[in-house]
Amino acid sequence: MNHPPVAIVHYHLRRGGVTRVIETASACLTKAGIPHVILCGSPPDKKGKLPIKVVEDLGYDDERSGNTSGIKIVHALRAAVRESFGSGKVIWHLHNHSIGKNRALPDAAGILAESGDAMILQYHDFAEDGRPGAYPKLADSESLYPFAPQIIHTFINSRDRQFLINAGLPASHGFLHPNAITPPAKVKVLPRRPDHPLVLYPVRGIRRKNLGELFLLAALAPKGTRFAVSLKPDNKRWIPVHDEWTAFASDTELPVMLDAVGRVSPAPGAPKTFASWVRHATHFISTAVAEGFGLGFLEPATIGKPLFGRNLPMVTDDFAAEGIHPGRLYDRLLVPESWVGLETLRQSLIRSMRATLESYGHPMSNQHLESSFVAMRHHGYLDFGNLPEDLQRQVIHRLLVGNEDDQILAQSGDSTQCLVEWLAESLAITQPGVRSDQLGPYSTKAYAERLKELYARASGATPETPGHLLKHKVLGEFLKPGSFHFLRT
Template sequence: MDHPAIAIVHYHLRRGGVTRVIETASACLTKAGIPHVILCGSPPEGRHRLPVKIVEELGYENETSKSASGLRMVQAMRAALRETFGSGRVIWHLHNHSIGKNRHFSDAAGILAESGEPLVLQYHDFAEDGRPNAYPTIADSESLYPFAPQIVHAFINSRDRQHLINAGLPEAQTFLHPDAVTPPARVKPLPRRPRRPLVLYPVRGIRRKNLGELFLLAALAPKGTRFAVSLRPDNRRWNPIHEEWVAFASDTGLPVILDAVGRVSPAPKAPRTYASWIKHSTHFITTSVAEGFGLGFLEPATIGKPLLGRNLPVVTNDFAKANIIPGTLYDRLLVPDSWVGLETLRQKLVRSMRAALESYRQPMSNQHLERSFAAIRHRGYVDFGNLPESLQRQVIHRLLAGSEHHEILAQTGHKTQPLNEWLAETLAKTTPTVTPDQLGPYTPKAYLRRLRELYTMASEATPETPFYLPKHKVLKEFLKPGSFHFLCT
C-alpha cells in the first residue's frame, strides 16, 4: 500500500532551529521515497530544493491578513494539498502550533483534530515556558492541546513530554522525537591550528542566549582569546537589548564580536561566511539559559570542535541517557552577592516577575517570589546567568576596574574553582568530549526511523473525537515556583 503523503506545516523557513529540523525531515522523507510537501507562510531564505507551497495565512500574526481565521487557514492548506497530491490520504505534521505566534494556527490544529485525520503535533517551544509576551495570543484558546488516538504529540526532550503527561495527556499518545544532528557546514580543517582560541557561538543573539555571560568569559579568558556570535536577532523585539551589548563591546573593548557572519572576517583574507567562521574557530560555546533540544550541544562534535559553556539539565539529561557528555560545562557562574546588592536584585525580581505573571494571568504569590529569589542565590553568591542585563554589566564593569578576578567561580556539580582558571584549563582542550559513534541515536537514519514510527502511530489508530487538555494545568507545570528567569521574559 502506498504511504500517505505528509503535510509538514510551520510558520516560515527562515534560518534557525525549527527550519533545520524540517530540512532534515524533508531530506529523510525524500531519500525514503515518501511523498511530502512543506506548507509555510513565506518563501524559504536562500537556496533550497525543498517541496514548498506558500500558504500566506501561516505567517506570524503581524504578517498575515487581519481577516484570516483558523477555518480559512485550513481551507487554504487543503487547497495547497489538492494542487500537490490530488485527493489522496494525508498525515498532518504541525510544528509549534501552540507557541502563540499566530492564534489562527492554534485554531487550525483544533479543526484538524476534530476532522479525525491523522495528526502529529510536534513541540519545540511553549508559550507557557518563559515566553510571557507570546502567551496572551493563545490564552483564551480552549482547543490548544487536543488528544485522541489518531493525534500523536511529539516532544524533543523528556521534560516537556512529562509536563504534558502530568497535565493529563495520555502517555500512549506521546512520542519522544529528538532532533537529528548533522554538521552545520562542510569545512576542511585548517592546515595549522590558530595560535589563540577563537570561540564561536553559532546562534542569533536573542535574549535567552545570555550574551552577557559571553562578555564575562571574555573578561577572564587567557589573553588573545576571541569570542564571536554568528547572527543578530531577526525579531525586532530583541534588537534594543542586542544593541546595548553592541555598545558595551565598543565601550569596554572586550574581544566579543557580535553579528559576525557576513560582516567580519574571522582571520586576515578569510571569507566572512558561516563556513569560514566555523573553519577558523577552535571551540564552540553555549551560554544559553533555555533550549528545546539543544542542537548546539552536539553539533560541534560532528566537525571535531570541543564545546564549552553552561550546562542545561533540561536537555543534557537526555544526552546522559545515551552516555553522552556534550562538552566541558559549568552549572553556574557564581558572583559575590555584594557585587549586585541583594535589595536591588530583589526589587528587580519583584517588578519583572509581576509583569511576567500578569501576562500569564497569574497573581504573584510570596511562594513564587521567595523560591525564585532563593534559586538565584547560592551561599553568599548569585548565579550570573540569572541576572538582568543591567546587573550583568555592573558585575563586568567591577571586574574590569579591579583585581578581584579570582572572586568569580565556576561551579560544576559540587566543585568550584576560579572561573579564570577553569577557562584556561578548558580552552587548552582541543578535542570534543563526544565521539562520532556516540551520536548514533541522533543520525538522520535514526531520525527517519522515528518519523516512520510517528506516522504509523497516527495513521493506524482508530479515530476518536478529541478531548482537550485543560490549559491551566499545562501552564501550572511550566510556572512552578522557583522557575522564573530574568532572561526568559
C-alpha cells in the same frame, strides 16, 4: 507499512532551526518514497526541490494582510492537499502550532483533530515558556492541546514531554523525537593552530543566549583570547538588548565581537563568511539559559572542535541518557551576593516577575516571589547567568576595576573551582568531548526511522473524539514557583 500521504504545516521556511528540521524530514520522506507536501505561509528564502505549496493564511499575524480564521485555514489546507494528492486521507504534521504566531492556527488544529484524521503535533517551543508577549493571543483558545489515539505529540526534549504529561496528556500519546544532526561540509584544517584561542558562539544574539556571560569570560580569559557571536537578532524585540551589549563591548574594549559573520574577519586576510569563522575557531561555546533541542552542544563534535560553557540539564540530560557528554560544562558561575546586593536583586525580581506573570494572566503571589528569591541564592553566591543585564554589567565593571578575579567560581555538580583556572583548563583542550560515532541516536537514519514509526502509529490508531488539555495546567508547569529566570522573559 503503507499509510496516507503527509502534509507538513509551518508558518514559513525562513532560515532557522524549524526549517532545518522540516528540510531533514522532507529528505527522509523522499528517500523512503513517502508522498508529502510542505504547506507554509510564504515562499522559502531559497529555491530548492522541496514539495512546497504556499497557504498565505499560515503566515504570522503581524506579517499577513487581512484576517483569517481556523475554518478558513482548514479549507485552504485541504484544498492544497487535494491539489497534491487528490481526495482521501492525509497525515497532518503541524510544527509549533501553539506558540501564538498565528492566532487562528490552534483553532485550525482543533478542527482537524475533530475530523479524526491522523495528526502529528511537533513542539519546538512553547508560548508558555519565556514568551509572555505571545501567550495572551492564545488565552481564549480552547483547542491548544487536543489529544486522542490518532494524535501524536512529539517533543525535542524530555522535560517538555513530561510537562504535558503532568498536565494530563496520556504518556502513550507523547514521544521524544529529537532533531537530527546533519554534519556540515568538511572543515579544512588550518595550516597551523592559532597562537591564541578564538571561541565561537554560532547563534543569533537574542536574550536567552546570555551574551553577558561571554563578556564575563572574556574579562577572565588568558590574554589574547577572543570571543565571537555569529549574528545579531532578526526579531526587533531583542535588538535593544543586543545594542546595549554592543555599546558595552565598545566601552570596555573586551575582546567580544558581536554580529561577527559578514562584518569582520576571524583572522587577517580571511573571508568574513560563517565557514571561515568555523574554520578559524579553536573552540565553540554555549552560554544559553534555555534551548529546545541543544544542537549547539552536539554539532561542534562533527567538525572536530571542543565545546565548553553552561550546562542545560533540560537538554543535556537527554544526551547523558545516550552516554553523550558534549563538552566541559559548568552548572553555575557563582558571584558573591555582596557584588550585587540582595535588596537590589529583590527589587529587580519583583518588577520583572510581576510583569511576566501578569502577561500570562497570573498575579504575582508571595509564594512565587519567595520561592524564586530563595532559588537564586547559593550559599552566599548568585548565579551570574540568572541576573538581569544591568546587574551583569555591574559585576563585570567591578571585575575590570578591581583585583578580585579569584572571587568568581565555576560550579559543576558539587564541586567548585576558581573560574580563571577552570577557563584556562577549558581553553587548553583541543579535542571534542564527543566522538562522531557516538551521535548515532541523532543521525538522519535514526530520525527517519522514528518518523516512519510515528506516522504508522498515528495512521494505524482507531480514531476517537479528542479531549483537550486544560490550558492552566500546561501553563502551571512552565510557571512553577521557583522557576523564574530573568533572561527567559
